Amino acid sequence: MQMNKPALFTDVLPGAAHWSMKVPKGHVLRFKDLEGGANLSLLMYNPDNLLERYNAPDTLKGQHTFKLTNGNCLYSDMGRVFASIVRDDTAWIDSVAGVANKEKVTAKWGARDYQSDRNQWKQNGYDSLLVEVAKYGLGKRDLAANLNLFSKVFTKDSGDICYQEEHSKAGDIIELRFEMDTLVVMTTCPHPMNPARLYPFKPVELSLLEAAPLSQEDACLNSRPENERGFENNRRYLVQHGSYTV
Template sequence: MAQAILTDRIPPASHWSMVVPKGHTLVLTDVDGGANLSMLFYNPNNLLERYNAPDTLKCQHTFKLTQGHCLYSDMGRVFCSIVRDDTGWIDTVAGVANKAKTAAKWGERDYQADRNNWKQNGYDALLVEVAKYGLGKKDLAANLNLFSKVHTDAEGNLKFAENHSSAGDVIELRFEMDTLVMFTTCPHPMNPASEYPRHSVEVSMIESAPVAVDDDCLNSRPENARGFENNRRYLADRCCH
């Protein structure tokens, strides 16, 4: 693997954001097993453009995301490609827990008493992070939950897969355009654990190898080739202006 440009460990119940330039890959590692990483994506040059979950799933004919899939913006462009997924399934539908849901499952949070062990929730964590860029509640689109799996049973009910991710599992996202990335390590909203789950995720950024003509993400669906072409036209126009 290429040498890391930066590496950081995101503690449990934390949030973070960064702009990942085109041509770079985020290497995300579940440190201890059982992690959850809720993510959102925006165009840093036009914050109105953001990750679109329905288009991402519809155009790739899938309910889950994993290696070989792309993450689309609401402008039909590819934010990033999933070039590695050791877990085989990324949750696309469950969203994040809010303060009330977290309190009902794991008790009230109290920073004064718990300090850095307080029970933060994913909704508030993302809201704090997007506020740094002038965004608010209306800008919180449907998110992804990396390292987590939600599937359906025979009756069509959503089920959370326990122990889905193991210690050392890696997911790599290769960015096809400059992207503002938001994420939080707060627990998955469907996690049935009796105690508030606390799991870290390591984040590294490396330079990506060039996209080859036989690239899995580019060729997994005809729609993806069109998404990459939309990127090419968008980036060419930006260079001209």
Template sequence: MTNDSIFTDIIPGAGHWSMNVSKGTVLRIKDLEGGANVSMLFYNPFNLLERYNAPDTLKGQHTFKLTSGHCLYSDMGRVFCSITRDDTGWVDSVCGVANKSKVATKWGERDYQTDRNQWKQNGYDALLVEVAKYGLGKRDLAANLNLFSCVKTDESGNLNFVPEHSQAGDCIELRFEMDTLVVLSTCPHPMNPAKEYPFKPVELALFEAQPMAEDDACLHSREENERAFENNRRFHGQASICQH
């Protein structure tokens, strides 16, 4: 990866963002203040019916948490992107996003007309607004990732949010293995116990990825990943044939 970014942006807390990210690109997401949460979904921009599949991602890699060395699968058995860096060591994969009612109950209700950028947006509506730009709706919101957040289970199987999991300056890098529509929200995690609504910004930067090495950790961490990358290879071969 080069040091020169192709694109940079800062997404404020309670914001949402989307972009078509090209194959061979790395998206670096930085927690600027600590305690950020980035709820993220992926779609194939050329076939929006193909999207991120959380169950296959976890089952195929025999894991509950996601971190460096893991791949994020589509529901067609392909790899949208690989996690090549995770300073936090744990990405929440199961807790989803909060809706308007949950946010209002926890932090009180505000609206944009009255409070402008200090209104208390919720992750569900934020993602819904963003996917609507591409003709998608409620039924297209699959189970999402929550970057910079960690939820662990206790001996009784209860889910527990880990406070202060992400520190200021922590980065997560995603290397994209196919062209991908990336959709994200910076609204707080649904289990965040903060007394005040946490407005936590993140910085986004796109870089050109280095060619994959033969001993790439994401490629070889599981046999299932190798098969998924082979599916990518076949998909891109078919796509190039169709373009000609």
């Protein structure tokens, strides 16, 4: 997506870190893989009703896809569109593999703790997300299936699920345009299927930009008939909450 205006802010999320922010409707979050091989695990919630959150099964089955990429929408469990994928240099976003827990990370890369290793400790995606959602009064029961930006998981003809090494390259960008106010929770801990010998500390740059107005020719709106209904659900929701703008 081409942006004429400068970013409202830019920051870098180091490897093995976690963060969250409320993204207003009509804005784009741009994620950049700075070194190649990054992974950013992401969850979404409605900040005005935290019971509404990203729903992976509805997102995939409604768009008849196993992977997500440019042109796809990201749905809540209320049938509304949290965000649209308006740019994906990697052409494949993992939607099924989840995150690693402490036991998996320890078995693969050994144990470290923050008290001894500070920022070089081997944090895991599950605990990172759990710590972050706790800031909003959420817990284990609220950790729904997540997205893994910059990572690709595919199936062989045999049915085996495989991780694609070196999927994302340095400089690759993914942009999400938010169609409603959304609480975004994220972590840069490594993908659970990453076979790297050493724990990968891979940073991701984040930028917030103002989105161009939605047009009737928008690729995400028109990629599936289901997406037209999702955007209509958004419109009705925003009308009821006094935040709909033409």
